Amino acid sequence: MSNILTRTIYGGLFIALVMGAFLLGEYVSAVALGGFMILGLLEFYKFFSEIENPQVKPVKFIGLFGGIILFSTLIVLEVTQYDFDILLVLIPLFFLPLFSIVFSREENPLLNLTVTFFSWIYILLPFYIMFKIYLFESDVTFQWTYVIGFFILVWSNDTFAYLSGRFFGKHKFFERISPKKTWEGAIGGFLMTIVFGIIYTSLFDKDYLFWITAAIFVSPVSILGDLIESRFKRLYNIKDSGTILPGHGGVLDRFDASLYAAPFFYLLLVMYF
Numbered sequence: 383m384s385n386i387l388t389r390t391i392y393g394g395l396f397i398a399l400v401m402g403a404f405l406l407g408e409y410v411s412a413v414a415l416g417g418f419m420i421l422g423l424l425e426f427y428k429f430f431s432e433i434e435n436p437q438v439k440p441v442k443f444i445g446l447f448g449g450i451i452l453f454s455t456l457i458v459l460e461v462t463q464y465d466f467d468i469l470l471v472l473i474p475l476f477f478l479p480l481f482s483i484v485f486s487r488e489e490n491p492l493l494n495l496t497v498t499f500f501s502w503i504y505i506l507l508p509f510y511i512m513f514k515i516y517l518f519e520s521d522v523t524f525q526w527t528y529v530i531g532f533f534i535l536v537w538s539n540d541t542f543a544y545l546s547g548r549f550f551g552k553h554k555f556f557e558r559i560s561p562k563k564t565w566e567g568a569i570g571g572f573l574m575t576i577v578f579g580i581i582y583t584s585l586f587d588k589d590y591l592f593w594i595t596a597a598i599f600v601s602p603v604s605i606l607g608d609l610i611e612s613r614f615k616r617l618y619n620i621k622d623s624g625t626i627l628p629g630h631g632g633v634l635d636r637f638d639a640s641l642y643a644a645p646f647f648y649l650l651l652v653m654y655f
Contacts, residue, residue, distance in 0.1 A: 456510050
């Protein structure tokens with residue numbers, strides 16, 4: 383089976399899974415995003431476990447267990463609107479692990495914890511923001527309009543940047559980090575993201591200004607998100623973050639652009655409305 387066909391089949395199944403979760407409601411959406419978040423954390427920690435004599439060893443238990451508690455707390459607060467001081471969770475999650483520095487026999491215990499907490503910023507926070515995008519209140523017809531539109535923009539950029547680069551790419555974009563990316567691919571992805579933004583808004587809320595603006599912002603930050611994850615993998619000589627999606631790699635490979643683009647899309651939502 384060719385690589386393009388494999389990517390198409392499993393990419394389609396992945397898209398159906400993500401969109402289906404958003405269409406089924408906030409609880410299913412929260413569980414799906416939480417599941418992807420956990421897989422993303424595991425893949426991130428795996429970067430370091432596969433290196434011989436790594437200088438950094440994230441504390442996997444703290445990262446995973448604490449990440450689940452933090453994500454669950456944030457989601458519950460969003461869904462229930464319960465009046466709860468989030469510091470009651472944040473203080474023990476961030477400060478109790480510092481005790482491990484005293485007893486740790488590792489060479490770089492502070493660096494290990496720093497990278498552990500960084501995974502929450504890089505992975506957990508964007509998945510939480512995706513849920514915030516899903517819950518964003520507006521006058522649109524459907525609750526899922528913004529979050530599905532966001533993913534359509536990201537996937538359009540990713541798909542057509544790949545296709546444009548494959549068939550027309552000649553001039554390298556950032557060869558040191560991602561040798562296959564080209565300017566032709568980046569331009570093709572950018573233009574088609576705008577096209578899909580126009581198509582999407584014509585089918586739903588008719589706010590052409592917002593979706594064209596969103597497309598203009600989402601395309602370049604999606605590319606940056608892809609480059610960031612590519613840089614991580616190149617630092618540790620890893621081809622893919624995982625194998626859960628044949629032709630695509632792991633969860634971080636599939637969500638790399640979304641992780642970086644989601645915060646900027648949410649900022650645009652808040653500022654625009």
